[in-house]
Amino acid sequence: MFYRILSLLLLLPSLSFATELPTASAVPGGIAIIPLAAEQAGKPHVRYIKRKVMVIKNDDQSWSAVIGLPLSIKPGTHHLSVQWPNKKTKQRIAFEVKPYEYESQYLTIKNKRKVxxxxxxxxxxxxxxxxxxxxxxxxxxxxxxxxxxxxxxxxxxSQFGLRRFFNKQPRRPHGxxxxxxxxxxxxxxxxxxxxxxxxxxxxxxxxxxxxxxxxxxxxxxxxxxxxxxxxxxxxxxxxxxxxxxxxxxxxxxxxxxxxxxxxxxxxxxxxxxxxxxxxxxxxx
Ligand SMILES: [Zn+2]
Structure with a gap:
């Protein structure tokens, strides 16, 4: 487990944001931090799979999109849609999600009604x-x-992301x-x-x-x-x-x-x- 967390930490692209932003880890169940162009005027509206995404202003006045990546996301290329206040068309930005294998967990629940x-x-x-x-x-x-x-x-x-089985029946992963x-x-x-x-x-x-x-x-x-x-x-x-x-x-x-x-x-x-x-x- 320790090794897994260590390998997760090694995926960090940069520690320079450490005090201002969460830790970036572009894996299912992780966070992608995507730098947006600095030269544009005003705060952009960002969407990922049609959902509103957090946008943070950096010290150098540039913007970063901070995206939560679902556990169910497929590793590979994904896209953000960025609407700048001074532009008519949306910008499409690609980002990569790396694979990460979560462990399985088998739990026995005495109260069968809860399963x-x-x-x-x-x-x-x-x-x-x-x-x-x-x-x-x-x-x-x-x-x-x-x-x-x-x-x-x-x-x-119990760690985040475990693939779960209650009384041997598969249920949603541990969120x-x-x-x-x-x-x-x-x-x-x-x-x-x-x-x-x-x-x-x-x-x-x-x-x-x-x-x-x-x-x-x-x-x-x-x-x-x-x-x-x-x-x-x-x-x-x-x-x-x-x-x-x-x-x-x-x-x-x-x-x-x-x-x-x-x-x-x-x-x-x-x-x-x-x-x-x-x-x-x-x-x-
Ligand atoms: Zn729990």
Missing amino acids: NPYKNDMQRIKKERRRSGKAKFQWSAQTPQFNFIRPVSGPES GLDIAAAEGTPIYAPADGKVVEAGNFFFNGNCVFLEHGQGLISFYAHMNKIKVKVGDTVKQGEQIGEVGQTGRVTGPHLHWSVGLNGTWINPKLFLAADDQTANAAPKH
Whole structure:
């Protein structure tokens, strides 16, 4: 595993953005940072697969598009569409996505209903999918903080991107990082943000969605208690809840996801480089 993370880090094209931008890693479930021409006037609007993409102004006044790459993306050439305010036609920019092989994980869930829900659970699940789908696409204009802190102290029990089997049945890959901790352990906001969704969901248990700016979303699941409500603004390091084991779990832990342009990506790309390979490095 360590070797895999190391090889992921070696894909970094440059460390010069390290303090201002997340870590670039153009693999499925990673982030592509695409420099846009500097000479153009004004902030461009950028889209990737028709979705609005984060655009950040660099110190030298040039722009960078920061794109979340879905776990399902095919390695190879992909395209961004860039609309400059002073141009009539859109610019098309190609970028490369490299392959990355995620490991498989087999989990046994005692509560079989959480693997094969009853017919009457499906209505609730569909409703919650709509709510989380909407939350994943929340967008505010401000530039987010990228120097995230770990939301919980504790060992990482499941890495992002694992291909998952519950009771031997294939399910969606793991869209977050699991951090094991005792029930009641405080969960902190990793960066300033706003609570855009919160509730008790069938699979995710008690959960919270934060929006940090330009569609950067973070998500916390299986909580014992939620300590914030929709509409609250939170500061980095402010408590948002407690670790629990609600929803589909094998034990108490925090499931932590980070999303960009509506897609879950590796949360570790928002931690400081020396914290990305650490298995348990509480910062608070
Ligand atoms: Zn998880």
